[in-house]
Amino acid sequence: MLNIRCPYCEEDRPEIEFRNAGEAHIARPDEPDRVDDRQWADFLYTRDNPKGWHAERWRHVHGCGRFFNAVRHSVDDRILLTYKAGEPKPDIERMLREREA
Amino acid sequence: MRYHIGNLLRGSLSGQTGWPAQWRDPAPKPSYEAIVVGAGGHGLATAYYLASRYGVNRVAVLEKGWLGGGNTGRNTTIVRSNYLWQESQGIYEHAMKLWQDLSHELNYNVMYSARGVLTLAHSVHDIQIVKRHVHANRLSGIDNEWLTPAQTKEFCPPLNISPSLRYPVLGASLQRRGGTARHDAVAWGFARAADRLGVDIIQNCEVTAIRRGPDGAVTGVETTRGAIAAPKIGVVAAGHTSHVMAMADVRMPLESYTLQALVSEPVKPVLPCVVMSNGVHAYISQSDKGELVIGSGTDQYLSYAQTGALHISTHTLEAISDLFPAFRRMRMLRNWGGIVDVTVDRSPIVGLTPVPGLFVNCGWGTGGFKATPGSGEVFAATIAKGVPHPIAAPFSMERFRTGRLIDEAAAAGVAH
Structure with missing residues (x-):
């Protein structure tokens, strides 16, 4: 079971308080009538599904109820950071370099 | 060696010693007619049917670990075909009919047990x-x-x-007619039968890149055991499919x-x-x-x-x-x-990809074991002929663009 830090509550909490909501930073097309079926399919269904670092949405359903994002490693489950919804996707490579330095 | 009552009796009298290896451990050749990436049940079945039914014998099955060591060796061995949608019934019932004669066809007891x-x-x-x-x-x-x-x-x-x-x-x-089958025996039976037909099963051989020609078509793969050329590549890598397909710049509708x-x-x-x-x-x-x-x-x-x-x-x-x-x-x-x-509709993807020569069989999600022979058979036909087998046709990647999903997720009403 994961231990996840909610960036709103600022508390570390067990995974069962949260619901995962899939890949983060997938924006709905601004002008839906201007995109073709291929772009809709990408928005709805196509995912990176990486073996490695993954930016993903979580919702603190049994806490504050709010959505936030996390960067988690899909092989060893390490969580690099959690951050509030609306904040830009962090530069993961740079963060890892800085941690090592 | 073909198993029959005579050599089984001899084996029981000689303490089960002296049996030859069930398949060879070949080094990769420079080129093949087709490469199958992944030696799980579905990949081995694909290779077996390519060689036995569709006349493609120069086939290599590349496996990064050992054969049958992924989901084939980890599943709960259930066989059934009681799906809701006709498309699903088509592919799972195709598999069910193959299960019923599989031990006989492979000369290997896959212990299919129609216990209900x-x-x-x-x-x-x-x-x-x-x-x-x-x-x-x-x-x-x-x-x-x-x-x-x-x-x-x-x-x-x-x-x-x-x-x-x-x-x-x-x-x-x-x-x-539903029941169970012995998961390891399914992998071993297909591996042995494919090997007898000349298929090279190459273990400890991880694909690290997919090579493509100037026209975009695949020309082969690079592996931890060297480069291997082939005009056709079938990816049957289950949970690692997105990872392998990314080597050909194809993003998949998979998680x-x-x-x-x-x-x-x-x-x-x-x-x-x-x-x-x-x-x-x-x-x-x-x-x-x-x-x-x-x-x-x-x-x-x-x-x-x-x-x-x-x-x-x-x-x-x-x-x-x-x-x-x-x-x-x-x-x-x-x-x-x-x-x-x-996949989002909990139905598999079997068929062609946007890359010429590259085929994919994936998305079986939480219930692929039951489909093993049917999946391999229709995928082999698709690879050999270059067009989707009629049973596989509804399961193309294109359905996510056209919206013709086969929504067994809603049909099953099950959480995963």
Whole structure:
């Protein structure tokens, strides 16, 4: 079971308080009538599904109820950071370099 | 060597020594007619049918670990074909018909056991869904029948049908041809039969890149054991499909999750059939060794960890304990996880890709084992002919663009 830090509550909490909501930073097309079926399919269904670092949405359903994002490693489950919804996707490579330095 | 009564008897008299290896351990050749990436059940079946039915014998199956070591060796071995939609019925029933003669065809006992699959209903909604499946199956000529709680109990005596259960058993569907098969024997049987037809099964050989020519078509792969050329590549990499397809710059409509299973200590025969419940989320059967084989759920997040969370299997064991009070004191010997590749409609992807010469067979999610022979057969036809087999055609990647999804997720009403 994961231990996840909610960036709103600022508390570390067990995974069962949260619901995962899939890949983060997938924006709905601004002008839906201007995109073709291929772009809709990408928005709805196509995912990176990486073996490695993954930016993903979580919702603190049994806490504050709010959505936030996390960067988690899909092989060893390490969580690099959690951050509030609306904040830009962090530069993961740079963060890892800085941690090592 | 072909197995027959004579050499089996000789084997039993000579202490089972002197059996030759069941397949060769070849080094990769520079080129093949076709490469299959992944030596699980589906990949090995693909290679076998390519060589046996579609005249493609110069085939290499590349496996980064050992054959049958992924989900083929980790699943709960259930075989059934009672799906709702006609497209699904087509592919799963195709597999079911192949299961029935598979041991004979492969000259290898895959221990297919048609012991019956019960699917329990626990609510009015469940009854409606399960009966809808029964009717849809019968209209397609697939056996499936509705049982009352008393009939269910008669078919499966250890089942608790007490009305006081939190989720009481209000009936069940029964597919009598459904049952189990020995998962390892399926991989080994296909591997041995494919090897006899000249297929090279190359283990400890991880694909690291997919090579493409100036026209974009595939020309081969790079591996940890050198480059191998082939004009056709079939990717059958289950949970790692997105990872492999990214080597050809193809993004997939897949997410990979850890799915767990458990086995108990072995006991004498106690459970005569397979019991599944979507409502309380548990499924169980008993292996020929006597272990209770229990399927659990997926973790809620994307993972390649092959280790599921304990609260997921605990939840399943609580459901099993309610349904089978006699099993409450059983000890679980092992639990483990496999990485399953899940599509949004919970139906597989079998067919062509945007890259010429590159084919994909994936997205079997949490229930691919039952389809192994059918999946391999239609995928082999698709690779050999370069056009989708009619049974595979509805399962193209294009359905996510056209919107013609085959929504078994909603049909099953099951959480994963």
